Amino acid sequence: MSADDKIKELGIDLTHPAGPVANYVAAVTTGKLVYLSGKGPIQKDGSLMAGKVGSELDVDQGYEAARLVGIQLLAALREHLGGSLNGVNRIIKLLGMVNCEPDFADQPKVINGCSDLLVSVFGENGKHARSAVGMGSLPGQIAVEIEMIVEIK
Secondary structure, eight states: OOHHHHHHHHTOOOSOOOOOSSSSOSEEEETTEEEEEEEOOBOTTSOBOBOOBTTTBOHHHHHHHHHHHHHHHHHHHHHHTTSOSTTEEEEEEEEEEEEBOTTOOOHHHHHHHHHHHHHHHHGGGGOOEEEEEEESOOGGGBSEEEEEEEEEO
């Protein structure tokens, strides 16, 4: 099944990618690699999911925030690639940043929200290298920010 068909099957809406909020671009292609700038978790009502994981948000809410970021990354990637994800060969790497308390230790469980989404869309080609780190704060106090590197065909 193609990535575009899988997105439809999963009922994921990729029609509203958030644009850059400062002096940068959403994605840059060099050779067969696409580097996607960090994205935040945009909820269905258009608001950002904010809060510190470990105090204001629990792990499950952090996981959902990371999934929402994954949707934003896929929306930006699809737009960058001209309206289709079928040109993706594989997901290469994620850098997942979690806005969390200093003693919070479950960053990998949070970033799984994005990783699980990518595997559900791309199968084996969605499996990737990854870092999941904690941050004292993120822009706008968002719960999660994730960058992604993708190989295209």
